[in-house]
Each structure stands twice: as C-alpha cells, then as structure tokens.
Amino acid sequence: MPWYRLEYTKKDTARFLSHRELMTTLQRAMKRASFPLTYSRGHHPRPKLSYGPPLGVGVAGLREYMDLELDREISTLEYLQFLNDQLPPGIIAQNLVKLDPGEAGLGKFINCACYRIEAGSCIPTISWEQLFNKLEEEYPNLTDGLLKWCVDLAGGYLEVLMEVGQKGVSLRTLLEALNKGIGTSVLLPVMVTRTGLYQLENGLLIDPLKKYTHLLEEK
C-alpha cells in the first residue's frame, strides 16, 4: 500500500499542544477528512502513522512531518484541501506527497533540526558568541550537538541547527543553559520555533520532501 508524507505547520495557539495531543488531533482530522488510512492487523487495529521527532509543549513548528500508509492512491491536492478543512486553528497541512517505495521513514531520515529561539525584548547584554564561550565552561558538551548557529541581534533571536537523537544536546538543556548564562530568568518565556527538520549528509542538508538542499557552512 502506498505511503504518503505530510508536511504541516503547528503555530499560534496550537503550539501549546503536546505531541500526543497533536497526534490525536491530526489522526481525528484525517478520519473526518475520509483519508483511506491503512490499519494494522490483529485484535487492535491502529492506523499506520509515523511522526517526526516530537515537538515540546509551547514550541511551534513551521515544517513538521508525518508519514501515513493509505489503502489506495489519492489525489494529494484534493486530500490536502480535505484535511485543511478539518484542522483546528494553528495547524496547517502544507504539502502531501507520495513516497517512493523503499524510501526511508522519518525516523531514519531526519537527523537534525533547526530551531529559532526568540528572546523577545530580553536580548542579552553580551553577544551570543560571548555567551556561548561563557557557557562552554559550565556546559562543556553544549555545542557538541550544535551543528551551526547564527545570530540575528537586531531581531533578537538565535538560530541553531542541532542533532536529533541521543548524540545531540536537548533543546531543554540548551534553553536552560542560555537562561543561566544570561544570569536571569527573564529570558523565559521565549518563543521557540522549530523551523525545519533535515537530514545532514556529507555537508548537505536535505529536507524530508527533498524540495531543497543546502550546503552547510561551518559553525
């Protein structure tokens, strides 16, 4: 049966949904939109869905992904519209594409994530670079999993590309470190957005829909 990949956005008030709440919301929207979902066999059939790395409560995601198996081929444009008609505010289905047979699932494909951390009006008095240097003492491995960061001081945000999975530092640790480094708790609440999920291979960043490839520059 064919597998499809959905790219969607979780933003505005919907960023307050937990991963689990988001999964159920998407699944129910697909049922209302009459997606011909394929179910597992056995006593407790469940739709065959697989989600990208979970997004924390309060964190927005611009390009998030899920894979789904369907009983038959569908018109992706048509079903994208059906789905958008059934989604609550803040969740937007962006793209739906059919996967080639044998294509890697999201879990295998994605190995890094890009976050934008906005400090709002609480821009640290020292530069982000100085901050990272300062943090290195206390969190020696902090930047290990950080593949790249870029700072927009004027916009007051920091963009980081980090590894997904066990190797990398967690977003929570990073935020905690930043908070400590600035020596104040006013950094939080910050607005955190995951701007994209990628596969990094041989210095190339590829998104799960393979629409873009970027060359990754040095840190």
Place this chain on the structure above:
Amino acid sequence: MTIKQLLVEKILPQVRKPAQYLGTEWNSVHKDFDAVPARMVFAFPDLYEVGMSHLGLQILYGLVNQREDCLLERSFAPAVDMEAELRRAGLPLFSLESHRPLKDFDVIGFTLQYELSFSNVLNMLDLAGLPLRSADRQDDQPLVIAGGPAAYNPEPLAPFIDAFLIGEGEEALLEILDVVGEVKGDKGRASRSQLLERLVEIPGVYIPSYYRAEYNEQGWYKGIKPIHPKAPERVQRRVVRELDSAYFPVSQLVPISEAVHERGMLEIFRGCTRGCRFCQAGVIYRPVRERTPETLLAAARDIIKNTGFEEVSLISLSSLDYGALDQLLPQLTQGCEATRIGISLPSLRVDSFSVKTAQGLPGRRTSVTFAPEAGTQRLRDVINKGVTEEDLFKAVEAAFDAGWFAVKLYFMVGLPTETIDDLKGIADLVNEVIQIGKRYSRGKKRPRITVSASSFVPKAHTPFQWEGQNSRDLLTKKHHYVRELVKRSRAEYNWHSIDASFLEACFARGDRKLADVLEIAYKKGCRFDGWSEHFRFSLWMESFNELGIDPVDYAEKTFAYDEALPWEVIDAGVSKDFLIEEHQRALAGKPTPDCRAGRCGKCGVCPSLKVANCLVKGRGR
C-alpha cells in the same frame, strides 16, 4: 491587551496542559458575542479532563448553540497552577470560546455532578470576580444558576445560587434563556430580581431566596416555607417525555487536551428502573425512555463522521438492558468495523450474557468491571441488587474465557443492616473469583483481580435517605477487615477515602447551615475535594468546629419517617410512601422487581410527572 493575548504570551507558557485553555476544540461554537441577546456560560466545577467527558455538557452545548438568539460557552475549574497564575496576573475567570470574563455573561450555569465539587463552585464565582452570596451580588450582575444530580439537595448551596433547575434541562434551560432574552430586552443587562420574578413561573425552577428554612431550639432543621407569593410549596423536577425526538448532539466537542474519556457518546436510553435502593440516579432519571434503533444508528453515523473519534460509547445507566440490542448491535458493529471504530459499554451487568455481548463488539478491551456491590445474597436483597453468586461466577468465567484478564469488582461497605458475615462474604466472593481465575491461567499469565470498595453514602430521594452513615472509625475497621481477608488471596484491594465519603454524606443530606461551613472551608483553601492530592480534610474539620457544627450530626443522622428532610422542597416524582415501603422491604430483605418487565412497583413517578416507561422491542424477544 485582551485576556487572550495575555494568556498566550504570559500565562499559557507557565502552566501544565495549556491546550485545555485554548477553546479551539473541533465542533466548538464561536459566535459573535455582541450580536447574541441571551448569553450563558456553562461552568463545570471540575477540571477540563473531567468536564469534557460529560454528556450533559455536550447535549446543552449543542442544544443552546443551535438557537440563533442564544449562546453557550464553556468554563472549567482552572487547575491549581492556572488559578495561581490568574490570581497573580489579576485576570478573571474566562470562557473558552470568546475568552470573555464570566462577568460579561447574562447567565452562569453550574452543573453539580457531585457534592465534593461544591468548593470549586465558590472558587469559580470568586475567580469570576463575583461576591459568593446571591444577596451580596448587584442586581445587574449575572444570574447564577445550577442543575445536575447534586441539585436534588440544593440546600447547602442555597445562599450562593440564584436559581436551581431541577431535572432534565433540554426544555427548561431554553425556557430560562427565553425569559433572560425577554427581560433583558434592549437594555445591556437584565435585572436579577426581575428575572427571578419571572423564572419562578417556570416548572422545575427553585429559587432558594424565596424560601425560609426553619430550625428548632436545638438547631435541627424543622422545615422550609415559601416567603414569596409565587413560590410553590415543592418544586417538581423536569423530565423529557419523548426522548426519541428530543435533541441529541451529533457534532460533539472533540477534546483538544487529554480528557478522561475521549469518545463519541450515544445515549441509548435514559432512566433505570432496576431499583437499587442506594442509587440516586435510579430515582431521579425515572422512567426508562429508550431511543429507537433507527434514531441511534443515524446518530452514531453522524457522530463518527463529525468527530473522528476512535470509539463510540453506548451511554445509559444500564446499557445491556436496552430492549432492542438485537437490532442495534449487529448494524452498529457492522458500520463501526468498516470504519475501525470501537464500541464500548460503560459498565457491564453482572451476567454472562453481558460479557458475551461485549465480546462481540469491535474495539480494544482488556479489562472488565462488575459491580456485585455486596458480599452476600442477603445484603444484595436488602439493596435490591438483583445479582446472584452464580451470575457473578458465570460472568467472570465468560470474561476470562474472552481473554480479559483484568477483572475489577466493585463493592460498597457500610450498607444498612451490614454484618461481619457480609464483609466476609466480599472476601469469599473475591477468593472464589481468584480460584476461577487460576483455572484460566495460561502459563505465567494470571488474571489480575482488583477490588474497589467505596463507603456507603446515604443520598437524598432514595429509600436509604433516612439511614445514617457508619462512623468513620467503623468504616475504617470494616475496610481493614475486608482487606486483610482479601490480601491473603492476592487480589488488590482499594478503597475510596473514608474522610471524603464522610464529607460527601454531610453535604448529600445537609441543610442551609452547611453553606457557612462550605464558605469558611473554601476561604481556608479547600478546592478539588474529590481529588485525593488536593483534599484537605483537616481544613474542613476546622471549619465545622469554628461554627460549632458537628459533622457527625449530619453524616450519621438517622431520620425518622415523620421528620422534615431538607431536600423535601424538591419533588423528584417518587412518592414518600413508596420510599418508606422500599426502605421497609429493604430491612426485611425483600427484593422489588424491575417495572421494565411490566409489573408496576407504584413508585409514583409516572402519574405524578405524567410520563411512562417508553420501551422499544427487539425482534427476538
């Protein structure tokens, strides 16, 4: 900044499960607030996860919002962390749909599902920025109404609530909102006193300030007298005569934050005439009114289509009693299997037929719950629970046979006439169930038996309303005794907090004097008394002490038949003579048959409320 902006930017990032405060559920209704004349907020005095699983909310929400000139939004008791944030930010309690302060609504309507949510009612009024007592609220402030099963003894809440609606709300609530719209006219606000003058004319509406409660020299409740010319001596409950044609919601709210039950709700009938003598629901929802299979199948289809739920639950007080199961279930199962929808039954009757029926339904099921309620045949006859030992053993065998290895058994401890033999009987039953389980063990996989025991709480309008509760000491001893006997046979034994059951008993049969206790306890910080992690019994005891009221006088009081009962201002339709006779039959251990089968037990509901059992017939019966 609007409430919504403040929430999103400052507050929601700080609280647990923030999605519950968004109001973006699928099928939620967002109307132009300023364009609708009669605006009501449904206030559920417990957490979102509890309230969203409640059928009454779904019915009234859909019903009122169907009307162009009315609007019904939701507000749940904020969790403790949210309450702290709201108070810190100086924000009022708001509705989920428009994020308006509760104060902006014409009507705030509480549903009273259980006595232990009363402190949350006060907390929600306070968070709304309203004085707790009706008498202290301005004439142009919102009308505060309340309904639900715990309104059948409204007296402990009398000073706080402007008007109670007794009974089923489908018709009466719309009548209330019509009056609100009329009295308000083109003024921005309705005058509460004018409103009450009109609402008193609606059957089922009880306005506590129109009555004076009287006490004798010892402080005992003596009776209640109307002090307003239009106030009726007794307020008769409302009942929907034709349930099959009554409104039923098929675009049910889909929780966006986790709820206790997330499933489509199909109410197959209302009312139960089995006549368990401790059960209040069995009295206040009489008679039995079944919906036809055609209505139910159509509703089920629409619910599934409109919600996307994974499961539909067949709701009623005793779903296996539905008269046309043989027509409903095959078709429903067929439709659900095709769309991979599970079908669940909230509780199973204690017999093998129930188990076999449940086994045939699609869906995930690993555990099964039976409620024999008492340990011996004698005591089961006293409470009129028509279940025999053999029924239970056969039901359990069928469950193990079906591969459901987690079996939960419900019992009640402290029932009237209970002796040590009855307690031993509980353990004997459990032991036998475990023995049966051993026969069904497969290798290492053994059935898991959980015994869940509650303490008997006498409830208003039941044949046991005159009976006092066992003392807390005695209940503790009884639970320990049973637990010891059961532990030996390796089953888990849990019991509900005895202190909480004690408090529940005080309020279930309390009078207006308990309102003062409630107010003090609330001010001391009592909230969420039904949640063990929040229940602070010592604060309650302090509050009783400060007022010189002994809670034991309420919980353990045995009333004489000719004594005035605080809840008698409410007429539940069942005659006092019937309740007395049932009480006597209980003491004599005589069962009373279910009138479903045709033999009228003369409870009085049908003639007094001008209703009748409405039963559908299956093909095979």
